[in-house]
Amino acid sequence: MPVAQTVAQPLQLASTVIDELRRRRVLLPPPAVIEAIVRRARQQAEQLTHELLTSGIKPDKLTILDTLLARRSDQGTTWLAWLRNAPQSPAPRNILRLLERLDHVRTVGLDPARAAMIPSATFDRLADQAVRITPQHLGELSPLRRHATLAAATIRLEESLTDATLTMFDKLLGSMTRRAENRTRDKAVRTVREMQGHLRALTNSCRVLIDAHAKGIVSLASIGPFDWERFGSAVAQAEVLVRPETIDRTAELIERHRTVKLFAGQFLSAFAFRGAGPVQGILDALAIIADLYLTGKRRLPDKVPLRFVPTGWRPFVIRDGVVDRAAYELCALSQLRDRLRAGDIWVAGSRQFRDFDSYLIPPTTFAALREKGPLPLAIETGFDRHIEDRRERLDSAIERVTMLARQGELPQVRLDENGLMISPLKAITPPAAEAARRTAYDRLPRVKITDILLDVDAWTGFGDCFTHRRSGRAADDRNALLTVILADGINLGLTRMADSCRGASLRQLAHLHDWYISEAAYGEALGRLIDAHRAVPLAGLWGRGISSSSDGQQFHAGGRGAAISDINARNGNEPGVSFYTHVSDQYDPFGSRVIAATAGEAPYVLDGLLYHHTGLSIEEHYTDTGGASDHVFGLMPFFGYRFAPRLRDIKERRLHLLPGQEAGPLLTGMVGDPIAHGHAAAHWDELLRLATSIRTGTVTASAMLRKLSAYPRQNGLALALREIGRLERSIFMLDWLQDIDLRRRTQAGLNKGEARNALARALFFNQLGELRDRRFENQSYRASGLNLLVAAIILWNTRYLEQALTAMGTPDEVARHIAPLGWEHIALTGDYSWEREDRPAPDQLRPLRTSPSLLAA
Known part of the structure; x- marks a missing residue:
């Protein structure tokens, strides 16, 4: 029963029962008995949760909670529906409307600390249910469950309305x-x-x-x-x-x-x-x-x-x-x-908008972690040893760059008394690659986008990841579930998808989207697809899965979504948002999230590396200039990543050396202020606490980096991280000058991300390619659905490309330049039908087509 308080999946609970029976050496009963045990444990856990959450609430407050289900005198909606549907477009009158709702929630008088009486995961699940259950359904529940659900809704609404008001004020x-x-x-x-x-x-x-x-x-x-x-x-x-x-x-x-x-x-x-x-x-x-x-x-x-x-x-x-x-x-x-x-x-x-310190691991907990054993970080945690290692690497890089520059052997780089000049990289793709790509794609079967989802689901079972938010059970209608995912991925929306897909009603699709679609489910499903893709031998030709790149892709906002979106002059004068996506060297898009058009990309670089649900083990990461900052440079080594951005203005950036270091005559013109060694040493323990909090999931990297970048210049922690980042960036800049392979890897990684963006743009074609959703949650579902669809096409293409390239006898040196990102053979439009008689078995592939070029030959 205690496990059932936090775990909702029936299979996981059944496994817990079986493990306990084996531990006690009890013979396993029939499956029906195990199911009964699980069902009873869930009932007891739910009963305990409801009792704890409502204990001590006076009858008059319970009556106030019940009034949330009553209809407002001047409107047809209930008070709860009015509270849920808060305005989101930034305007003075909408701030007043949010404050009116916040004041109404506060009149209930529930202490927010009551949420801590049950496990946080349990409260989050109950509050999430409270948002999705209709007021009419809530009114039909038993009094205990109804009051507990309304209490969770009230506490969460007070918090969300507070954040919504402050965010609207900011916007x-x-x-x-x-x-x-x-x-x-x-x-x-x-x-x-x-x-x-x-x-x-x-x-x-x-x-x-x-x-x-x-x-x-x-x-x-x-x-x-x-x-x-x-x-x-x-x-x-x-x-x-x-x-x-x-x-x-x-x-x-x-x-x-x-x-x-x-x-x-x-x-x-x-x-x-x-x-x-x-x-x-x-x-x-x-x-x-x-x-x-x-x-x-x-x-x-x-x-x-x-x-x-x-x-x-x-x-x-x-x-x-x-x-x-x-x-x-x-x-x-x-x-x-x-x-x-x-x-x-x-x-x-x-x-x-909490206190900065409250995001981090408490100081006493951090001290205990540090005392008991090594911190979960990838660097030497002693400041003196860490800095000495960086000093040696910087001295070595300065010496080597100076020597190569004097000998004129810096690859495609000229460094002398007149300054620095870096020549553009030359293409190394063999001429035969383009012809082989056309021939291979000509041989791929012509399919509909629905066929691809059915095939990939049969191979991986990714649909099993989308379970009911309350019961944890899988969807009964698998095709309807795939329809909902497809509606997110191609930006069609549920209403138009119900018109385009036979056998699926809008009510059915809306129910599935409300109760089965979540960011966690999308992440788990994406992990299954990527792990399956990495197992295909052809993927190994594109990379080893140890490097990645990330970049933002702008999508304009239209309709109701335009009012809450931001304008970034770099992308024109139309409002929009950005989908920030991480792509591995094997083309796998292992993370995607929505960020504001005006938000900097740098704070989100680490999120994709730290919080993905795949078996990828990234060692080196690439971004363009927008994803680079000294704070990101400073944090990357703490987690074992080598950061290699393509800096547009590298000639204008300064090298920052440690006290006592000399750059030599050739590099003197590039040297800026020395590293503030004493300041970094004084705040080293704070930096370790910050990095440990991020590594353990106490707080996200993006939340901390956004706050640190917004701090005034005199903030000690922000300055210390900047100094550590300047040191890492100086080492990187010297490596960039002497290592042409590093430059080529960075360029190739970013090119893969841009090619993935082209496929994403082709898929996200409905609604004129504009986001029409005003809720951030729905925008996130569109981004995750699109990314899952891209990953499915990549997996499908890879398996069939491997078969085609093998039949063509294409050598590996040519095959490694053929990307699995083509979509000419995929029908993206029309009616979306899931009932196909020509579907192959899960362990079989469709027959390849005969290439027109081969027929001509």
Whole structure:
């Protein structure tokens, strides 16, 4: 029964029963008895969970919980449905709507600490069920189960609404800032055009004065005819051009203060913002602003905190010795946004905006781990020994690069007194590879996308990974389950898929998607496909599965999804999101997640390497410049990865050496500030605690890297990690110059990722290739479904390519250049039918086609 509290899968529970019976030397009973034991254990575990979660709740609060299932007087929906369907588009009125819902949840009065009375996995599962069960179904449950489910829903809703409100505040302030930047730029361009005539008059008049001074004329009266009136007018107009209001976005942002006034008072009063000493000034300012809105006062007190005001804001905040309220409020809210991102201001009751230290392993636990044995890290945990190893590697790299440069033997690199020049890599693909690729793909069977999913499921059983969220049982209708996965992968959606697929109703598909589809299931299924693909001999020609690359792929957002998406100017002026995907050297896409279009890619590099569900053991990883940062360089060695990004501006980057190291005359021009050895040593234990927390899964790498990159420059831990990263990057840069194989591996790895993106773009063709979902959860399902579909095509192509290449007698040196990413032979559109009579047995393949080129020959 205790195991059944956290484990939902019946087969796993049955295995536990059988293992215990064997341990006690009890003869195994018939399967029906084992099933009865499992069923009874699940019932007891569920009963205990419900009793613990509702124990101590007074009858009046239970009545309040039941009212969540009642219909609102002014609307047709229930209170619970209203709470679930919170707005997501960043707007002042939507922040107020979120705050209204949060206030309603808080009136229930349940202590969030009640969730800790049961295992966290059990609470998460119950809260997840509470989101998916309809209010009508909840009303039909037994009182104990209904109250426990509603209690879990209330606690989780308070947390999620808190995070949603703070996230919307972040997005709204960001969009206001972006609009202010655009308006400031447009205003400056328009002002310059309008000012051209005045500027010409001003420059002509100034030229007369300069010429007079050159001729020795010291009296203005001796200059001759001079249009002083026009000169004065031109100077006055030029002064307009240089006003801060014209060239600084801050002035334009302050003009939008009326937008902030709509929600600022209620927003600041709704949360308890907390922080350490350095942010106390911001917290005091926020308290003063909240009091102004609460009391209805219009003027700020005579003395307000000003130390937190950045230099760029001061001319706007303090005007003629008086503090401007609008500028002061916007400055304080902007600083709040930045500090929430960094984690040095946190909010009680939030999961996303917690205290930075609360993410990590407690100091006492870390001390005990360190004392009992080696930490689960891949580096020497003693700072002096680690730095000495890096010093030796850096000295060796400097010596070798200098020697090769003097001999002119740096491969495709010139390094001399005139600077550094790196030549582009030359293609090494044999000419026969393209002809062999065309011939091999011509011989592949022509199939529908549904045929591929059926074949791959028969080979791997990946559909077994999608079990019911509550019962843990597999879906009864396998074809309907595959239909739901296909709807995610090709971006068709359930409504249109129900119209395109015979025998599947929208209600059936929606039920399967709600109760069987999850990120964990997608991850487990992807792991099965990749492990099966690695076992195909042809995959071994493409790599050993020890290196990988990662890159983001932009997808525009349309419909309701456009309102909550971000704009990244690098990808155009349309809102969208990015699917960040990791691809192994064998073309396996072993991880994919959704990130905001404006988010940096670097924080997410480690997530894919650490948290995948495959047997891959990655040693070397490649990214482009967007995925590289000194923080990523610093963390990679802690987990045993060699980081090899393709840095676009490597000639402009500096080498950072340890104190006492010399670079020599050829490299002197590339040397920057020395490594802050003492600072890194002082924070070494904190870095080990951070890395151990990430390795043990206490916190994700992306969460920590996002917060560290958002910290102010004086933060000690962020600076220490940057210094360690600079040291690793310096070693890498020297390796890059002398090792042409490293450059080729990096380029080849990134090319594989880009080729995978082309296949993904071809598959994600419905809805004009746009994301129309506004919920992040649904967007994640689209990304995971697409990645699973790509992996299925890669596995299917690989098995059939191996058969075709063998029949063609293609040598391995040519076959290794033929990627399993073609889709010309796959029908992606039309009706999606799963009932096919020509399906081969799981241990057989379809017959190859006769190549048209062979017929011609």
